[in-house]
Structure formats: structure tokens, C-alpha cells
Amino acid sequence: MKTLFTLLLTVGLFSNAMAKRGIPIPVCFPCDEIHTVEELPESENLIGEDGKKLNLGYMYKEYGVVWIPIWNTEGVYVLTNEAEDTYYDLEEADIEELKTVHNVEISSGNPLSIWKKVGGKVLLLIIAGFLIWGQFSGDDDE
Secondary structure, eight states, rough: HHHHHHHHHHHHTTTTHHTTTTTTEEEEEEEEEEEEEOOOOOOOOGGGTSSSSSEEEEEEEEEEEETEEEEEEEEEEEEEETTSSEEEEEOOOHHHHHHHOOOOOOSSOOOHHHHHIHHHHHHHHHHHHHHHHHHHHHOOOO
């Protein structure tokens, strides 16, 4: 009975019918995210079309549920403004210029925090573990 109730509650919360009635569940499959990696120095080459200073950012696609990032894909370095709502693609020559002229360290890996990388996966595994443990550790009335 407990399993059936849990299943019905889960299906009810994540169904489109419930979402249309006014219970929005923030789900992101996928969302484009931009994260500022490093503040760049003032330079005439690092000014956006709106006249604002640009910084080094990392743009990626994030899959998540209820503000918990589960998976990240397709990450690239970009130039972004401080509000992180506009970005400019970087070519390989631009990245080399940032490294040499502005002394910026650009790693080849993913510069995101540990929470963005694995935090949601760990939380999802813990929840799944509790659900599985709850199924196998029933009350034994012997």
C-alpha cells in the first residue's frame, strides 16, 4: 500500500495536469546556463556591443529538477557580460590571445563547482537508495 501511495504521489506531482492547475515544478531539460569563470581586466577589446565590460564565462546545457542540477553537457568557453544574459563565442585564436595578452588561465576541463558537476547525482542516488531500502526493509511480523 505504501508503494502504491508513493507511486501515485510521484506521478501526480510530475504530471502535466497538475502543472496546468497552478503547481509549477521547475524542470530543466535542457536549459542553457552561463557561469562567469574569471573577471577579465579592463580593455578596449573586451567591451560588448552594449558598451559593458566582458568576462570569461562557461556556457553549458544543464538538466535538472527543482533547482537541483542532475547533468551538464556541451560546455564551451565564451565571453559574457556581468549579468550573464549575453555571450560571445570564442575562437581558438581568441582563447590564445586571452592566455598570452591577459594572462588568463583557461583549463581544458569543466570549471564548474562540485555541486554543479556531481551534487545532484549524489542527491539523486541517496533518494533512490532510501526508496530501495524502504522497499526491502518492510515490517516483519513473525
